[in-house]
Amino acid sequence: EVQLVESGGGLVQPGGSLRLSCAASGFTFSSYSMNWVRQAPGKGLEWVSYISSSSSTIYYADSVKGRFTISRDNAKNSLYLQMNSLRAEDTAVYYCARGETPSNPLDYWGQGTLVTVSS
Amino acid sequence: AIWMTQSPSLLSASTGDRVTISCRMSQGISSYLAWYQQKPGKAPELLIYAASTLQSGVPSRFSGSGSGTDFTLTISCLQSEDFATYYCQQYYSFPWTFGQGTKVEIK
Numbered sequence: 001e002v003q004l005v006e007s008g009g010g011l012v013q014p015g016g017s018l019r020l021s022c023a024a025s026g027f028t029f030s031s032y033s034m035n036w037v038r039q040a041p042g043k044g045l046e047w048v049s050y051i052s053s054s055s056s057t058i059y060y061a062d063s064v065k066g067r068f069t070i071s072r073d074n075a076k077n078s079l080y081l082q083m084n085s086l087r088a089e090d091t092a093v094y095y096c097a098r099g100e101t102p103s104n105p106l107d108y109w110g111q112g113t114l115v116t117v118s119s
Numbered sequence: 120a121i122w123m124t125q126s127p128s129l130l131s132a133s134t135g136d137r138v139t140i141s142c143r144m145s146q147g148i149s150s151y152l153a154w155y156q157q158k159p160g161k162a163p164e165l166l167i168y169a170a171s172t173l174q175s176g177v178p179s180r181f182s183g184s185g186s187g188t189d190f191t192l193t194i195s196c197l198q199s200e201d202f203a204t205y206y207c208q209q210y211y212s213f214p215w216t217f218g219q220g221t222k223v224e225i226k
Contacts, residue, residue: 047216060214062214106163108165110162
């Protein structure tokens with residue numbers, strides 16, 4: 001069974017940093033591209049970042065470029081999102097989601113982890 | 120970036136109704152379109168990909184159509200478990216974008 005479990009969310013002050021993790025199981029993690037998608041409270045979905053299976057290709061939404069860094073450790077079946085210079089508008093539930101390639105949709109999602117940026 | 124217009128934002132319907140949700144792109148995306156269902160407090164779930172292909176396990180009352188710039192999600196006979204929010208998403212080019220969402224509520 002495919003499982004994606006996010007962790008690392010919490011309350012952080014504006015300008016602060018946080019690192020999210022996503023633990024994957026039930027599939028060959030190293031063969032799949034991965035993504036982060038977020039959802040602000042009461043709002044719609046926003047794609048945040050993409051990383052290819054080998055980490056050779058990475059994309060970011062303009063809203064997080066230069067502040068967030070996506071990475072993965074295929075030996076640990078884990079995906080990460082390092083978030084720096086956090087702003088109030090980054091407050092959201094962050095989901096990790098699997099997509100086999102850039103030409104495939106997001107077929108499995110984690111349950112999400114809440115990040116709250118507030119003083 | 121490719122902009123998406125999803126409509127309506129709110130749809131009031133009754134069990135047994137046929138409902139249609141539209142998604143229009145600012146430029147052509149071939150068939151690189153997915154539909155997701157999200158229930159309150161839960162992660163989105165993939166319903167349809169490649170505009171019209173049903174994800175494994177999704178009931179056949181869900182269907183998708185379209186290509187290029189105009190796409191449609193149809194639920195042929197609304198069931199109680201279908202009351203949720205639906206999103207379209209293009210995966211034709213980065214940055215990937217989602218529609219604004221359509222909440223299907225009980226009339």
